[in-house]
Amino acid sequence: MKNQTRRKQRQTETFQTEEAYTHKLSDIAQPAVPTTPKNQTSDELVLTSELGPSQQRAHNRRVRAGEFQRVHPGIYSSAPPAEWPRVIARERNRVLAGLFPGAVFGYRSAFAGGVPVDGVVHLSYLYDRKVELPGLTVVLVKAAGKAPKDVPISGRDLHFPSSARLLLENLTISRGSTPKAVGRGAVEERLMTLCEARGEDALTQLRDEARELSGTLGLKREFGVLDGLIGSILGTRSTHALTSAKGKGWAARPLPYDAERLALFEKLAAYLRTRTFADRPAVAASPRALEHFAFLESYFSNFIEGTEFEVSEARAFVVDGKPIDARPKDSHDILGVFRQALQPAWALQTLASGEAVLEQLRARHADQMRERPEVDPGQFKDRVNIAGSTTFVLPRHVRGTLARGSEMLVSVAPGIARALLAMFLVAEVHPFSDGNGRLARLVMNAELSVARQFRIIVPTLFREEYLDCLRVLTREGQPAPFVEAMEMMHAWTAAFRYEDLDEVIAAMRACNAFEKSPNQFKLLFPGLAQYGQAQ
Secondary structure, eight states: OHHHHHHHHHHHHHHHHHHHHHHHHHHHHSOSSOOSTTSOOBTTBEEGGGOOHHHHHHHHHHHHTTSOEEEETTEEESSOGGGHHHHHHHTHHHHHHHHSTTEEEOHHHHHTTSSOBTTEEEEEESSOEEEEETTEEEEEEEOOOOOTTOEESTTSSEEEOOHHHHHHHTTSOOOSSSOSSOOHHHHHHHHHHHHHHHOHHHHHHHHHHHHHHHHHHTOHHHHHHHHHHHHHHHTSSOGGGOOSHHHHHHHOSSSOOOHHHHHHHHHHHHHHHHOOOOOOBOOOOOHHHHHHHHHHHHHHHHHHTTOOOOHHHHHHHHTSOOOOOSOHHHHHHHHHHHHHHHSHHHHTOOOOOTTHHHHHHHHHHHHHTTTOGGGOTTOOOSSOOEETTEEOOOGGGHHHHHHHHHTTGGGSOTTHHHHHHHHHHHHHHOOSSSOHHHHHHHHHHHHHHHTTBOOOOOOGGGHHHHHHHHHHHHHHOOOHHHHHHHHHHHHHHTTSOOSSHHHHHHHHHHTTTTOOOTTTOOOOOOOHHHHOSOO
16 A cells, blocks of 8 residues: 555655646746747747747736736737737737638728728628728628739738739729729729739739639629720720729720820920920031030930940041941931931921821931831830839720820920920830930921020030939929929030030030049030120
8 A cells, every 4th residue: 555655645746746847847848928920929829829828827927917908819918908009000910810710801902902992901701890900990791702913911821812813802892981893993903003013914914813702602794894994904895894094095086195204295295384494596607516516415305315436436427527437327327316406397397286296207317217117117116124123005995195295385485394394204104216306306306496595405424313304204294393403505605616626625625525424424514705695
């Protein structure tokens, strides 16, 4: 009996020791505040769905001790209640994944990129319900679970829908003061943006994915609407399906146009109508001076576009007539602009208004680029052209945007105001595959010549500022920097004499016109006392 009692005592002591050791290992292996992405990050927020058995027991003890308060079933926090909306907002995706595993962002929330809209998040889930959390309302919509191409967020059991699912869901009929779907108009604009950014093939692929998905999701009616919208945008269906302002511009007949670009042109025109510009008349000049000016205009205009020659090298084949031995394509680019800057038929050609401008620009481009057959001289572009992060007007909108935009020209005063509007119209539409910047400056200077005003040269040192001002106008809709920069260039160009080419090149060189770095050099104006009045 005594031996049995000792054995039981040793077993009890061993069990107690092992239990204590096991608890100690458990505490080490499973800390109370795990740091893995899927688990809690601090005592400010504890999700019971993330806790293992031992962690749950430890957590329950701390709750009984008053260290945590229940925020919502399954959610606890050590923070005071006033802080709960902040904590929930910070850990929103973690909370949603913990409370509603397998949910998919849906409807308006998915359209916004998976963030609350007016404090509400919509999730496609197993059942319909509205759940109120501190600072956040979660609307659960009974729908199919994760579908092909839905992707997990941050490795959690919470998903973001594919583009096809996102758009289909947002075409569902929803009513009330806060409808769950953004509706047809917003979907229409999203589709046009997608087409602009990725091309028509992207819409075709999206339609194929949506067709396959619509049966699984029970959204066949919505697919019919989506199919009609995509067909209208691609021009393969009746255009009555497009209802937004952008959509109407896209589908206009016979010439679709870019409504956003037209609004930008009107913004520039409105600003130009408020400005009073200095009168800088182009006084009578000899044929020699006109030739010298045309050469410098072409030289600097091509330099802006990356056609870089030493001025002496360009002078040799443009002014002196020496044979073109090297870089024939670049050389012909300079000659094409030189020819149109000098010949009266081009140099004095004002831009037409309406559809007449289309053939006029095609003819000018055909002449300007006639030695460059690989760029389709005189033919409007057939693919999107992009500069940096700027995507120019889509090929199918070129003709309509030019026609409608040119109708604004008569609303601004002749001279520099009309010249700048004409220049920006061509530059912003970018209607051809190459030569657009040079063409835009030729159009600008023709408007100045018709008004008997000095033409404008943009020197190499001013290139970056000139392009920056154009970008600000394009991306931010601010016309003032562009207009003020070009007015300064107008004054700068008119401050030189052009009768003697050696003299004017030396004068421009002294003003740093041929330098490339605005960080190292400053563009200077010539002294009028030294060079006399502009001629």
